[in-house]
Amino acid sequence: MNHDLVRLAHTGSNPDMLRRLVAESGWSGAVRRLRSSSKTSAAVKAGLDIDSEARLEHLSGIGVELIADGDDRYPPALSGLPDRPLWLFVRGRIPSAVGVAVVGSRRGTRYGLELARAFGSQIAGAGWPVISGLAAGIDTAAHSGAVDVGGDTMAVLGSGIDVWYPRRNRVLGEAILAGGGAVISEFPPGTTPDSWRFPARNRIISGLAGVVIVVEAAVRSGALITARLALEHGRSVMAVPGDLSRETSVGANLLIRDGAHPLTELHALIEELELVMGQAPATRLPQGGSDGDHESLLGLLGPISIPIDELAASAGVSIDRLLADLAHLELSGLVMVEGGAVRSCM
Amino acid sequence: MIAKVSSAVLVGVEPREVSVEARAFGSKEVFALAGLPDASVREAKHRVRSALAQANTHVSQTIVVHLGPADLPKRGSAFDLSIALAVLGALDRQAAVPPVVAVGELAMDGAVLATNGALAAALVARDRGLPCLLPPEMAAQAACVSGVDLIPVRTLVEAHAVALGRAAPPPVPEPVGFAEDCADRSAQDCADMSDVRGQALARRALEIAAAGGHHLLLSGPPGCGKTMLARRLSGLLPPLSEDEALEVACVWSAADRWRNPGSRPPFRAPHHSASMAAVLGGGSGIPIPGELSLAHRGVLFLDELGEYPSNLLDSFRQPIEQGSITIARKGATVTYPASCQVVAATNPCPCGYLGDRIKQCRCAEAGVAKYRQRLSGPLLDRFDLRVTVARPERLDGPTGESSAVIRERVVAARELQRDRGRLNRELPGGELDDLAIAGEARRLLRLAVDRGLVTGRGYDRSRRVARTIADLSGCETVEAEHVAEAMSLRGEAA
Numbered sequence: 025m026n027h028d029l030v031r032l033a034h035t036g037s038n039p040d041m042l043r044r045l046v047a048e049s050g051w052s053g054a055v056r057r058l059r060s061s062s063k064t065s066a067a068v069k070a071g072l073d074i075d076s077e078a079r080l081e082h083l084s085g086i087g088v089e090l091i092a093d094g095d096d097r098y099p100p101a102l103s104g105l106p107d108r109p110l111w112l113f114v115r116g117r118i119p120s121a122v123g124v125a126v127v128g129s130r131r132g133t134r135y136g137l138e139l140a141r142a143f144g145s146q147i148a149g150a151g152w153p154v155i156s157g158l159a160a161g162i163d164t165a166a167h168s169g170a171v172d173v174g175g176d177t178m179a180v181l182g183s184g185i186d187v188w189y190p191r192r193n194r195v196l197g198e199a200i201l202a203g204g205g206a207v208i209s210e211f212p213p214g215t216t217p218d219s220w221r222f223p224a225r226n227r228i229i230s231g232l233a234g235v236v237i238v239v240e241a242a243v244r245s246g247a248l249i250t251a252r253l254a255l256e257h258g259r260s261v262m263a264v265p266g267d268l269s270r271e272t273s274v275g276a277n278l279l280i281r282d283g284a285h286p287l288t289e290l291h292a293l294i295e296e297l298e299l300v301m302g303q304a305p306a307t308r309l310p311q312g313g314s315d316g317d318h319e320s321l322l323g324l325l326g327p328i329s330i331p332i333d334e335l336a337a338s339a340g341v342s343i344d345r346l347l348a349d350l351a352h353l354e355l356s357g358l359v360m361v362e363g364g365a366v367r368s369c370m
Numbered sequence: 371m372i373a374k375v376s377s378a379v380l381v382g383v384e385p386r387e388v389s390v391e392a393r394a395f396g397s398k399e400v401f402a403l404a405g406l407p408d409a410s411v412r413e414a415k416h417r418v419r420s421a422l423a424q425a426n427t428h429v430s431q432t433i434v435v436h437l438g439p440a441d442l443p444k445r446g447s448a449f450d451l452s453i454a455l456a457v458l459g460a461l462d463r464q465a466a467v468p469p470v471v472a473v474g475e476l477a478m479d480g481a482v483l484a485t486n487g488a489l490a491a492a493l494v495a496r497d498r499g500l501p502c503l504l505p506p507e508m509a510a511q512a513a514c515v516s517g518v519d520l521i522p523v524r525t526l527v528e529a530h531a532v533a534l535g536r537a538a539p540p541p542v543p544e545p546v547g548f549a550e551d552c553a554d555r556s557a558q559d560c561a562d563m564s565d566v567r568g569q570a571l572a573r574r575a576l577e578i579a580a581a582g583g584h585h586l587l588l589s590g591p592p593g594c595g596k597t598m599l600a601r602r603l604s605g606l607l608p609p610l611s612e613d614e615a616l617e618v619a620c621v622w623s624a625a626d627r628w629r630n631p632g633s634r635p636p637f638r639a640p641h642h643s644a645s646m647a648a649v650l651g652g653g654s655g656i657p658i659p660g661e662l663s664l665a666h667r668g669v670l671f672l673d674e675l676g677e678y679p680s681n682l683l684d685s686f687r688q689p690i691e692q693g694s695i696t697i698a699r700k701g702a703t704v705t706y707p708a709s710c711q712v713v714a715a716t717n718p719c720p721c722g723y724l725g726d727r728i729k730q731c732r733c734a735e736a737g738v739a740k741y742r743q744r745l746s747g748p749l750l751d752r753f754d755l756r757v758t759v760a761r762p763e764r765l766d767g768p769t770g771e772s773s774a775v776i777r778e779r780v781v782a783a784r785e786l787q788r789d790r791g792r793l794n795r796e797l798p799g800g801e802l803d804d805l806a807i808a809g810e811a812r813r814l815l816r817l818a819v820d821r822g823l824v825t826g827r828g829y830d831r832s833r834r835v836a837r838t839i840a841d842l843s844g845c846e847t848v849e850a851e852h853v854a855e856a857m858s859l860r861g862e863a864a
Contacts, residue, residue, distance in 0.1 A: 133730045160735065190735060272730055329727070331760035333570045343570040344839070348854035355818055361858065363718070363725040364571060364590065364758030 027076040028052045029092050033111050034079070034212045035071030039224075042110055051092075088185055088213065089114045102231045105257055109210040109228060113185040116206035119176045121305055123153035124297060125233035125254075127226075127247040128162025128240045129272045135328060136240035136272070138367060139264060140165035141172070142327030143237060143293060148175020150294050151306025155233045157182065157225060158197060158207070160190050162239050162247070167196055170205070172369070177205040178232065182225035184215035223249050230254035234301045237287070238263040241275035248275045251284065260300045262287050290326065318349055322358060322368060329365035373459025376471040377437075377452035378487060378494035379444065381656060382704030383620040385493040387471075389438045390449060392456035396432040403453075405437030408445040408655065417447075417476045418454045421526045424480035425458075433457055443655040443701040447475035448485040451503065454526050455533060467533050470521075471495040472503040480526040488512040489616070489623045492520065503529050510543045511628060514616065563602050563776055568767030572599050575757040575859060577776050580606035581783035582794035582838030585690075585712040585752050587675070587861065590759035591729070592722040596715035597673055599759065603713055604637040604669045605773040608781045614667050621666050621706060625658045636668030638710075642677040650685060655701040662689055665710035675714040676744050683749050686712075690752065711795070714753070716745060726761065754795065754831045756861025783841035794838045802833045806846055811836070811853040818857055832856045 028051040032042060035058070045054040058064050059072055083090060091097050092111045101122050102108045124147045126140055140162045144154050148170035156163040158179035170177035177200050181189070185207060188194040197207055210228065211221065226249050230236050236254040238261065241247035251261045261284040266273025280286045287293065298304055321339055324330070330338075336346045350366060353359040360369050377388045388405075401415040415435075422429060435453050437444050451474040459467035473491040474482040484507035492512035495502035504512065506522040513520065521539045523529040531537035566573065572588065572595070579586040580603060588596040610618060618636060622629035629636070640649050640661040647653065651660035662670060670690075672678060689695035693709035718724040719738040724731040731738075750756075787793055797805075815832065818824040824832055833848075836856035840848045 129730075131730055131732070134725050134727045267728070270728075270730065331727075333568055333760060333762075336570050343574045344855050345851075347571075347574070347858035348851045351814075351818075351854035351857040354858075355814070355821060355823060364760040365727065 026080060028055045029111060030076045030079050030090060031055055031072050031074060033090060034074050035068040037068045039110060046110060086186060087115055099232055105231045107227055108231060112208050112210060114206060114208045115185060116201045117204060118206050119153040119178060121151065121153055122234040123155040123178060123232050125155040125229050125236040126166035127156055127229065127236065127238055127250050129242060129245060129247065130159050130161040132161040132240045136162060137165040138328050140239045141169035144169020145173045146293050148177060149173045150304035152301065152304065153178050155180065155229055157229055158193050164193060164196060167200060171199045171203050174203055179207045180225055180228045181207060181209040182222040183217035184211050184213040185209040186213045187215060187217060189217035222246050226250040227253045230257050230259055233259060235260045235262060235297055238276050238279055240266060240272040242272050243275050243278065245275050251279055260285065318353055321349055325359060325366060325368040327367055329367035331365045335366055371460060371463055373456045373467055375452040375456045375467055376469065376494065376500060377449050377473055378471060378490040380490045380620060380624045381702060382706055383617065383624055385490040387494045387498065388444065390435065390452040390456045392433060392435045392460040394431045394433050394460040397430065398432050399430055400432040402434045405440050406443045407437060408443065410447055411444045411449055414447065414450050414453050417450055417478065418457060420478040421454055421476040421480040422457065425527045427458065427461060445655055446485060448473045448487040450474060450476040451482055451529060455530060458530055465534050469500055470503055470533050471500050474505045474508065476526060482523050482525060482529060484508045486623060486626045489515065489620055492518045503533060506543050513542065561602055562605065562773045564769055564772040566599065567765065567769055568762045569595060569599065572757055572759050573770055575755050576603055576606060577780065578835060578838050578842065579603065579755050580780045581842050582835065583711050584754035584795050584835060584838065587753040587756040588715045588759050589718055591726050591761050592717060594759045594761040596759050600671050600713040600715055601637065602773065604635045606776050606780055607635045608777065608784050610635055610667055617707065618667050621659050621663050625664060636665055637671065638665035639671040639673060642674055646682060646685065649682060650695060651697045651706055654699065657697040657699045657704055659706040662695060662708045662710065663706035666707045668710055670710045670712050672712065672714040675716040676741050680744055687749060687752065751827055754835050755859050757859060779842055783838065786841045794834050797834050797837065799830055802830055805833060805837060805848060807848040808850060810850040811848050814850050814853050824857060824860065828860050832860050835859055
């Protein structure tokens with residue numbers, strides 16, 4: 025069956041059609057019927073004719089497992105979906121718990137990115153895997169937040185499992201794997217990240233998640249597609265309300281208008297999620313670091329960065345004193361100073 | 371007979387004496403000029419002949435005028451007066467013109483007009499101990515050079531009479547006021563720090579930059595006030611000493627520009643479309659200084675640093691480090707001083723909103739990478755201070771101290787540096803190791819390096835800036851708090 029599976033996985037043919045074929049005739053039956061059909065295109069035939077032995081060897085060589093629908097290791101969250109993928113290429117370990125998806129624009133604002141990162145940390149800290157697409161922007165921030173706290177996170181790629189997109193996210197992808205998370209894809213290795221593959225990827229994201237959180241999304245965006253799929257899959261959708269004047273807020277605001285749950289408080293995320301997902305698996309909530317000397321300064325900082333000028337005013341300290349304090353806090357890893365603004369790293 | 375009068379020219383910033391010798395002989399009406407005159411000098415013969423006619427001296431002999439040294443190219447109209455006086459001396463055997471330095475252009479009617487070169491003439495006159503004849507406007511400019519016998523003259527006849535001692539010299543006009551601070555500056559360059567609202571971080575960075583002479587890179591979204599802040603730096607610098615001011619005035623004079631030696635340190639902001647020659651200096655004959663040298667002892671402001679062509683940015687580096695630039699041309703090879711403090715402003719990405727808290731960046735990823743690449747590496751290393759200027763949340767924030775108040779602290783800090791022998795900006799790695807630095811401060815730096823927060827280069831930059839912060843607070847030893855603050859100002863890509 026493995027050989028037939030690997031052949032089918034390389035055909036790139038319509039999953040609905042394949043699902044029907046496999047349901048009717050089994051894996052090897054499907055391969056036979058495709059081979060004998062006169063309607064089968066040359067590209068699909070090429071997929072069927074690959075050297076499955078060599079391919080399987082290659083996959084295990086690069087640490088990739090091919091898991092078919094019905095396998096014990098196939099994510100249970102996906103099994104019930106009518107449009108579930110027939111197989112998944114998997115690196116790392118698929119988490120057993122149902123996850124929370126955090127998705128959004130590839131061009132988030134700094135606010136959106138920091139929020140997504142904070143959400144990633146909080147969700148992973150509560151023991152739920154953070155599901156996202158390893159794309160630039162909000163996806164990256166959400167995964168990074170989970171990696172920051174050493175939590176579980178799963179990246180669903182819209183390209184082949186060995187193709188990092190954007191390329192610089194290779195570092196993040198490897199960090200996810202090193203942290204015990206997973207990188208998965210429906211597409212065979214070497215598949216290029218073509219934009220038409222992303223909606224297909226998004227259905228896996230929403231399928232794996234109990235709740236989909238949309239942080240900053242334009243009207244025409246992958247995040248909104250994910251949200252729509254989530255409703256079809258019967259998942260809950262939460263959205264961060266945004267500035268009316270900004271293009272990347274409109275999508276999230278429209279979701280709220282259409283019934284998505286608005287996230288209105290920075291620190292109430294876990295409670296809101298528990299209402300839908302049930303008790304959080306872990307009580308491993310991120311511990312705020314402490315530093316005796318700078319307690320009051322740390323008290324003013326949260327996950328969303330504050331310009332240094334403003335912090336000096338609200339803390340009531342001189343700028344030279346504040347800069348010196350921030351250097352100490354940065355050294356202890358308690359705060360992050362970036363672009364003239366500070367946030368806490370908790 | 372041969373008569374001789376002195377004139378002067380700047381070669382680079384060196385004032386050089388030009389001896390103007392005239393010989394009259396024969397009866398053929400010829401006027402010849404030797405000594406590499408350019409077209410404007412060659413035309414002097416027409417002006418001189420006409421001015422002499424107005425003084426009732428009609429030339430009917432062969433006149434040869436030589437401007438020495440023979441191999442130094444001469445340009446401009448400042449030699450007119452000296453040529454006329456030398457010719458008068460050559461024609462009149464009874465009245466030899468005593469040695470004087472004379473500069474000024476002649477009008478057809480014999481009036482002496484102001485030109486460039488007042489400083490060169492005054493400096494040559496001072497060094498040679500000669501009186502200096504020049505039009506009153508130039509005398510006012512030259513008055514900043516002390517120890518020179520300046521004789522303002524209005525006409526050729528008057529100049530001749532005064533030179534021969536036949537008339538009393540007219541009174542020297544008031545020197546161009548040292549107090550007219552803003553005379554040669556646009557209102558913007560004179561702007562005061564007290565107009566700046568909020569921006570505590572940028573204010574602090576400017577103060578430290580002024581105190582240690584550190585090159586400063588301001589980055590931030592459009593409209594956050596980078597340019598506004600940079601333009602205020604020269605107002606924070608200590609006033610130039612008389613020698614420094616003269617040196618600056620000489621550089622400006624070499625570029626045919628008058629700069630009042632009493633004014634504040636210069637502020638130059640060459641546009642990113644400026645040519646290599648305009649920025650570095652160049653031109654035919656004797657090369658003239660570029661913006662880099664005009665900013666000597668002052669501020670060179672590069673707005674939108676990423677827009678400057680990279681070969682231009684590369685060519686800055688070495689002169690700025692060395693404090694001087696040597697330009698070789700066919701006519702002469704000159705070295706101009708170029709010890710200036712660079713302030714650069716840049717957007718974080720082409721659209722300017724990368725990392726902005728509110729607005730979203732619209733740049734393609736590759737565009738951002740390319741933009742950053744232009745600013746990377748060796749050039750960026752020169753900026754000891756790198757500060758991100760945030761867009762102010764409110765435009766009605768509190769105003770801060772005025773430039774004068776900040777300048778007082780800067781002056782005190784500079785005094786400490788002068789005692790040590792050099793500006794903190796110029797501290798080389800070796801001297802940084804000998805810095806008086808407290809044990810705890812040393813541990814803090816080591817920790818930062820170990821944790822990867824500060825790189826090797828950032829280590830040196832942090833120490834230089836920490837030294838300046840200590841100077842600002844009047845401490846002989848660099849303490850931990852100084853190092854900590856310096857680390858916060860090192861910039862992201864440390």
